[in-house]
Amino acid sequence: MTEDRIDRRLAAIFAGDIAGYSRLMSIDEEGTLRQLKGHRKELVDPKISEHRGRVVKTTGDGMLVEFVSVVDAVRCAVDIQRGMAERNADVPADRRIEFRVGINVGDIISDANDIYGDGVNVAARLEALAEPGGILVSRTVHDQVRDKLSFGFEDLGEQTVKNIARPIGVHRVSIAETSMTAVKAGTTAAKTDLLSAIRPSIAVLPFANMSGDPEQDYFADGISEDIITGLSKLRWFFVIARNSSFAYKGKAVDVRRAARELGVRYVLEGSVRKGGNRVRITTQLIDAETGNHIWADRYDGELTDVFALQDEITKKVVAAIEPRLLEAEGLRSQSRSPEELGAWDRVIRANSLFWRLTKNETEHAIEMLQRAVERYPEYAPAHSLLAFALLISGYMGSRLTEPQLKQAAAHAARAAELDDSDPSAHLALGFAASNPHRSGGIPSCALP
Numbered sequence: 001m002t003e004d005r006i007d008r009r010l011a012a013i014f015a016g017d018i019a020g021y022s023r024l025m026s027i028d029e030e031g032t033l034r035q036l037k038g039h040r041k042e043l044v045d046p047k048i049s050e051h052r053g054r055v056v057k058t059t060g061d062g063m064l065v066e067f068v069s070v071v072d073a074v075r076c077a078v079d080i081q082r083g084m085a086e087r088n089a090d091v092p093a094d095r096r097i098e099f100r101v102g103i104n105v106g107d108i109i110s111d112a113n114d115i116y117g118d119g120v121n122v123a124a125r126l127e128a129l130a131e132p133g134g135i136l137v138s139r140t141v142h143d144q145v146r147d148k149l150s151f152g153f154e155d156l157g158e159q160t161v162k163n164i165a166r167p168i169g170v171h172r173v174s175i176a177e178t179s180m181t182a183v184k185a186g187t188t189a190a191k192t193d194l195l196s197a198i199r200p201s202i203a204v205l206p207f208a209n210m211s212g213d214p215e216q217d218y219f220a221d222g223i224s225e226d227i228i229t230g231l232s233k234l235r236w237f238f239v240i241a242r243n244s245s246f247a248y249k250g251k252a253v254d255v256r257r258a259a260r261e262l263g264v265r266y267v268l269e270g271s272v273r274k275g276g277n278r279v280r281i282t283t284q285l286i287d288a289e290t291g292n293h294i295w296a297d298r299y300d301g302e303l304t305d306v307f308a309l310q311d312e313i314t315k316k317v318v319a320a321i322e323p324r325l326l327e328a329e330g331l332r333s334q335s336r337s338p339e340e341l342g343a344w345d346r347v348i349r350a351n352s353l354f355w356r357l358t359k360n361e362t363e364h365a366i367e368m369l370q371r372a373v374e375r376y377p378e379y380a381p382a383h384s385l386l387a388f389a390l391l392i393s394g395y396m397g398s399r400l401t402e403p404q405l406k407q408a409a410a411h412a413a414r415a416a417e418l419d420d421s422d423p424s425a426h427l428a429l430g431f432a433a434s435n436p437h438r439s440g441g442i443p444s445c446a447l448p
Contacts, residue, residue: 007110012070012141013123014053014077016101017062019132024097035097043083051076056115062127066115070105070144074173077101077135078151082175085133102126104138122168125161128376129170129343139169151175154201154263156238160418161378174263200325200344202266203240204228205258206249207281211274219306220272221249223281226310227268230318237325240264259288266294266325268317277303281313285321287328295324326351343379346372354389362393373411380422383415387428408432 018024024032048055048065051072056064067073080099088096104126106119126136137145142153152174158167204227207220225242232239240262248258255267270283284296297320301309326348346368354365369386376382390408409432415425 008107008117009110010106011108011115011119012067012073012103012105013108013115013120014065014067014073014101014103015062015120015123015127016065016077016080016099017059017127019098019100021061024095027095031095032097039084039087039097043087044080047076047079047083051079057113064115064120064123066108070103070141071148073103073105074135074137074141074145074149074151077103078173078175081133081135085175096132098132100127100130100132101135102128102130102137103135103141105141105144118164122161122164125159125164125168125378126170128378129159129161135173135175137171137173139171142169142171152261152263154238155241159378160380172263200266201238201240201262201264202231202268202325203245203259203262203264204231205253205255205267205269206246207269208271210271213274216272216274219274219279219310221246222306222310223270223272223313226314227317230314231268231321234318234322255286256288256291265289266328268321274303279303279309283317285324294328295320343372343376343382346375347379347381347385350389351385354385354392357392359393362389365389366393378418380415380419380425383411383418384422384424384428387412387415388424388431391428391431405432 018036021032044063045055051067052069053065053067053072053076056066058064065073065076067076081101084097084099088098102123102125104119104123106117106122108115108117108119122138126138130136136156137153142155146153154172154174156170156172159170160167204224207224209216209220224246228239228242228245231237244262253269255269259265259267265288267286267288268283269286270281273280273282278300279302280298280300282296282298285294286292287294297317299313299316301312303309350365350368350372353361353368356362366386366389369382369389372379372382373386387408387410390404390411393404408428412425412428412432415422416429419425
């Protein structure tokens with residue numbers, strides 16, 4: 001007896017859904033449906049047809065589309081997100097319909113009117129990670145289209161997602177053209193704002209050699225490279241690779257323009273000045289969206305041991321930058337409605353509330369983190385901070401209960417399972433294992 005042949009083929013898969021759909025429906029069910037039908041009829045469906053896509057299925061808030069060409073899939077996604085940004089320009093933030101899109105290319109199984117397989121599952125996981133108005137693609141997609149399209153890409157590293165055995169290399173697509181003359185600066189800035197990263201990104205521009213001595217270029221470059229390496233170890237932030245940021249070496253740089261071209265939220269720039277055997281390094285951290293200076297400092301040292309001096313300055317700069325960035329991100333997240341917040345924003349807002357260490361704000365932080373792990377079950381930082389907040393909450397007016405301890409331990413274990421290198425997960429696991437509910441105070445290791 002001959003087995004039925006399974007229909008397999010290679011395809012580019014576009015998975016999309018609407019951010020905050022349930023909230024929008026609860027506010028205005030008929031109006032939301034009317035808006036959605038208008039977007040589909042006037043923008044989404046025509047763009048899919050234009051780029052030779054096939055809508056496999058739609059749900060209330062999402063769709064699955066198949067493309068023969070991965071280039072067409074990415075172009076279609078960018079056209080749709082650009083169009084939605086324009087259509088939402090005059091719509092209040094809490095009434096906007098904004099799509100999240102994930103794109104993958106891989107082997108799929110076709111069965112009747114549906115498609116299955118890892119190629120589809122990965123696209124769906126990427127869509128879940130994307131921010132409202134954003135597009136995330138797999139590394140396979142990026143490698144196939146990066147030299148064929150004029151869009152920028154930001155490497156977000158590898159992400160571990162539900163039901164996918166291996167980590168997925170993820171890239172964020174920038175809606176802005178990489179050729180800045182092709183896009184008006186104001187429009188680009190507005191659209192770039194819609195593409196908030198899963199975590200905020202920072203670029204370290206090459207430090208300027210102000211000594212008038214070309215021999216000192218190596219020292220300025222070494223400082224820049226060491227700071228890039230140091231910042232890349234911070235789990236909260238994405239750091240643009242050296243090869244990208246060093247494209248600005250020796251050029252007069254408009255920081256806000258460089259940030260748009262690199263697709264980053266923050267820029268660190270600096271200079272090196274040498275006099276005799278002494279050197280002075282100045283640094284400043286800039287919020288590229290506003291142009292405001294977040295932090296600036298200078299460092300002086302002797303050039304008796306160049307490498308020791310570079311190490312010392314790098315440690316001081318990285319140690320100074322991290323709390324400033326976390327503070328800036330906490331303030332930024334407060335200006336956004338809860339439904340607009342992605343995984344990172346939810347965690348950073350909860351983190352800001354939690355470390356005030358008051359009973360009410362700790363409870364509020366826990367509520368936010370519980371919603372975060374429900375919405376983003378594969379996001380390790382949400383689990384680890386929730387575990388730690390639950391453990392500490394037991395000391396906000398009462399003792400830690402056994403149910404709190406068990407819940408905290410479960411979230412800590414899940415965080416460690418998702419990301420074994422997450423230090424907060426292991427701290428929470430250790431705290432839970434030490435049976436802290438039997439003690440009468442907060443362990444010193446729990447304090448910032």
